[in-house]
Amino acid sequence: MSTILILEDEAVLLEAISEVISLLGYDVITCRRGSVALEKLRESKGRVVALWVDLWLDDWMNGCDFLRMVADEGLFCGKVVVATGMENVEKDFSECFDVLRWKFADVTVCTKPVTVEEIREALRDVAA
Secondary structure (H helix, E strand, C coil), X not given: CCEEEEECCCHHHHHHHHHHHHHCCCEEEEECXXXXXXXXXXXXXXXXXXXXXXXXXXXXXXXXXXXXXXXXXXXXXXXXXXXXXXXXXXXXXXXHHHHHHHHCCEEEEEECCXXXXXXXXXXXXXXX
């Protein structure tokens, strides 16, 4: 079964998103801190097929920092879903998204709160 790593600092959202993604047929790795997510991604040995990353984290690194580190270390280059409560995030963080689109195969933005259908659509091209 394919694995999706979820990085979300809000416990309730992490649990809800994890449950939906599991019901869609994926294994999940859940993390509330970017440093933990980096370590778990390093340990995953290529099992992770997509990253679901909250842009704003209550941590020393935000979602863009995490994804830059992932790309710089060559840990992952596939599907990334960026989750945010902000509208116009691609405009406001254009430099970040320019880098993300250059370093990852596919980047999708989901505005929180997300529905089950939005999660399904964001992961549509990721084999379970």
